[in-house]
Amino acid sequence: MRRTHKCGLLRPEHVGQTVCVKGWVNSRRDHGGVIFLDLRDRTGLLQIVADPERGTPEAHAIADGSRAEYVLDVVGEVVMRGEGLENPRIPTGQVEIIAKTITVLCRAEHPPFELDDEVIGLEQRMRYRFIDLRRPEMQRNLQIRHTAAQAARAYLSSQEFLEIETPLLLKATPEGARDFLVPCRLVPGTFYVLPQSPQLMKQTLMASGCDRYFQLARCLRDEDLRADRQPEHTQIDLEMSFVEQDEILETIEGLMVEVFGSAGRTIAGPFPRMTYAESMRRYGSDKPDTRFGVELTDISDLVADVDFQVFRNVIAGGGQVKGICVPAGGNLSRKDLDDLTSFVRDFGAKGLAWIAVEEDGLRSVILKFLPEAIQQAIVERMGGKPGDVLLFVADKPSVVADALGRLRVKLGHQLGLVDKDRIDMLWVTDFPLFEADPNTGGVTPMHHPFSMPNPECLETLESDPLGVVAQLYDLVCNGAELGSGSIRIHDPEIQLRVLKVIGMDREEAEEKFGFLLEVFRYGAPPHGGVGLGFDRIVAILCGQEAKDVDIREVIAFPKTSTGRDLMLGCPTAIDAAQLAEVKLAVLPEEDEV
RNA sequence: GGAGCCGUAGUUCAGUCGGUUAGAACGCUGGCCUGUCAAGCCAGAGGUCGCGGGUUCGAGCCCCGUCGGCUCCGCCA
Numbered sequence: 001m002r003r004t005h006k007c008g009l010l011r012p013e014h015v016g017q018t019v020c021v022k023g024w025v026n027s028r029r030d031h032g033g034v035i036f037l038d039l040r041d042r043t044g045l046l047q048i049v050a051d052p053e054r055g056t057p058e059a060h061a062i063a064d065g066s067r068a069e070y071v072l073d074v075v076g077e078v079v080m081r082g083e084g085l086e087n088p089r090i091p092t093g094q095v096e097i098i099a100k101t102i103t104v105l106c107r108a109e110h111p112p113f114e115l116d117d118e119v120i121g122l123e124q125r126m127r128y129r130f131i132d133l134r135r136p137e138m139q140r141n142l143q144i145r146h147t148a149a150q151a152a153r154a155y156l157s158s159q160e161f162l163e164i165e166t167p168l169l170l171k172a173t174p175e176g177a178r179d180f181l182v183p184c185r186l187v188p189g190t191f192y193v194l195p196q197s198p199q200l201m202k203q204t205l206m207a208s209g210c211d212r213y214f215q216l217a218r219c220l221r222d223e224d225l226r227a228d229r230q231p232e233h234t235q236i237d238l239e240m241s242f243v244e245q246d247e248i249l250e251t252i253e254g255l256m257v258e259v260f261g262s263a264g265r266t267i268a269g270p271f272p273r274m275t276y277a278e279s280m281r282r283y284g285s286d287k288p289d290t291r292f293g294v295e296l297t298d299i300s301d302l303v304a305d306v307d308f309q310v311f312r313n314v315i316a317g318g319g320q321v322k323g324i325c326v327p328a329g330g331n332l333s334r335k336d337l338d339d340l341t342s343f344v345r346d347f348g349a350k351g352l353a354w355i356a357v358e359e360d361g362l363r364s365v366i367l368k369f370l371p372e373a374i375q376q377a378i379v380e381r382m383g384g385k386p387g388d389v390l391l392f393v394a395d396k397p398s399v400v401a402d403a404l405g406r407l408r409v410k411l412g413h414q415l416g417l418v419d420k421d422r423i424d425m426l427w428v429t430d431f432p433l434f435e436a437d438p439n440t441g442g443v444t445p446m447h448h449p450f451s452m453p454n455p456e457c458l459e460t461l462e463s464d465p466l467g468v469v470a471q472l473y474d475l476v477c478n479g480a481e482l483g484s485g486s487i488r489i490h491d492p493e494i495q496l497r498v499l500k501v502i503g504m505d506r507e508e509a510e511e512k513f514g515f516l517l518e519v520f521r522y523g524a525p526p527h528g529g530v531g532l533g534f535d536r537i538v539a540i541l542c543g544q545e546a547k548d549v550d551i552r553e554v555i556a557f558p559k560t561s562t563g564r565d566l567m568l569g570c571p572t573a574i575d576a577a578q579l580a581e582v583k584l585a586v587l588p589e590e591d592e593v
Numbered sequence: 594g595g596a597g598c599c600g601u602a603g604u605u606c607a608g609u610c611g612g613u614u615a616g617a618a619c620g621c622u623g624g625c626c627u628g629u630c631a632a633g634c635c636a637g638a639g640g641u642c643g644c645g646g647g648u649u650c651g652a653g654c655c656c657c658g659u660c661g662g663c664u665c666c667g668c669c670a
Binding site for chain 1: 594596600604605606619620621625626627628629631632633662663664665666667669670
């Protein structure tokens with residue numbers, strides 16, 4: 001019989017109907033005379049009653065032999081449950097099915113874990129992902145992902161974007177992440193690479209007159225994994241022609257309002273904007289969590305001449321001293337402070353100085369190096385109140401920012417300063433185009449080499465590359481980067497100059513990016529866009545804390561931290577014949593070099 | 594490339610100072626039970642302590658290696 005209803009949708013209004021439902025046995029409760037089955041499908045649970053008297057002996061016999069995760073076809077009558085027998089915990093709890101016929105559609109081995117367990121090992125879940133995905137939480141996550149994707153498509157379509165697919169087999173270009181390689185059988189010894197992002201293809205589409213493009217694009221990078229990083233992830237990738245930065249940001253704000261709204265999370269544009277320089281100064285990060293204060297305070301000028309060698313020498317050497325005021329940080333134990341010190345060492349800080357503000361004065365081992373007036377000035381500038389602890393890092397600016405920025409976030413969560421219900425969207429703008437490359441001594445693009453420098457920086461592009469600010473912006477949410485974009489270069493001469501600055505002469509640029517330069521030479525519109533991390537967005541929509549996003553929870557079939565798929569059991573070796581077809585040989589594992 | 598945590602029953606875990614027969618909960622199997630809904634009661638089965646080596650009279654426990662999972666740094670334009 002054809003399915004007439006989904007399990008989770010039956011209600012008192014269906015009472016009296018004979019229905020056919022199909023699904024998995026979620027649980028079975030055998031009372032000897034009567035057996036209750038909870039039947040589960042995507043919509044939820046429904047109680048099936050197998051009663052040899054009210055139903056049929058045959059149905060009761062099948063129910064008796066059924067086990068967890070058997071797939072059943074149940075035909076029966078919808079009835080109201082008796083007085084006091086309702087189950088308010090499930091939406092179908094007012095009704096039940098008196099089974100007339102039960103058919104086993106598929107038997108099932110005992111599942112390796114119970115679906116309603118609170119704690120299931122990640123390894124088990126990945127190994128048996130097909131069972132893990134049956135759990136309501138995972139079904140919900142996939143539903144939220146789908147709805148968010150639909151919202152994005154609907155909004156962008158309404159804004160006259162075209163969804164266009166771009167190739168998965170691409171040309172290798174330098175820079176960026178390590179590529180996944182795909183051998184080309186037809187031209188042995190040559191390779192395609194899988195896209196790290198559709199960046200160059202979407203810029204090409206702008207030159208092709210598509211005006212507005214978007215794609216839910218899979219992006220592949222052969223780099224080490226993290227909880228928030230998989231070898232393949234999905235971006236809402238979009239690009240717009242004949243626009244300036246403001247129009248792009250407004251469009252993305254509209255998109256995010258719709259996408260977050262699709263999951264019932266109300267946000268409103270316009271989002272606040274902050275320059276990169278301000279963000280680094282106040283938060284020590286280019287992705288600040290603005291849900292709480294504890295901003296960084298510079299006290300370099302106050303301690304430049306004090307007897308404390310650590311501070312004085314750092315400042316004399318061109319460094320700085322900054323601190324954060326930790327509210328009620330006085331509760332931090334000695335061990336806590338040791339842990340925090342060890343924490344900041346991971347990010348290059350040599351130590352962590354502290355001053356406790358107490359009712360009857362200050363307490364710190366460094367007070368003896370600081371004149372009283374300086375002590376007071378520091379406390380005053382940092383807004384220290386009794387009970388607070390002031391924490392300081394002295395180092396070069398990049399280390400100070402990184403160490404204190406991360407410390408701030410850690411403490412913000414540890415001390416419960418973060419309002420987890422808030423969604424703070426923020427634009428960070430005016431990123432530098434380049435950053436120093438300690439490996440080569442030269443410079444390297446902060447994002448990618450296709451972003452347009454601010455007009456006033458064009459003159460100093462070659463003379464002061466590190467000072468060049470670009471029309472580059474990140475979308476930040478609760479301290480997590482959701483996306484990154486820019487106005488692109490569409491002038492081949494400017495593109496060549498930027499490539500030159502990162503060490504690529506004209507010949508090399510033509511070889512590596514010749515097609516892009518050619519695209520520009522035949523007439524490209526001013527354009528720009530963004531790539532938004534769809535997995536991260538969905539994770540936040542599913543209620544994850546931005547700091548601890550685990551995108552494996554919103555990806556149907558994720559990889560482990562070493563890039564393995566435990567369900568498929570890949571990657572695997574490839575047999576010789578298959579390798580021979582693409583003229584490849586695997587080198588033996590050696591302990592060389 | 595580096596650092597750390599973990600690996601014991603089907604699952605989640607406990608396992609004292611290195612000491613006799615490795616435990617619990619849930620699940621599973623069988624029995625009882627006509628209103629449960631994480632059903633209940635009774636009984637039972639279930640272990641290469643990831644793998645390999647070493648130390649020791651004796652190793653789940655200590656050491657070395659290895660495999661796997663997780664986290665972080667580097668990396669990820």
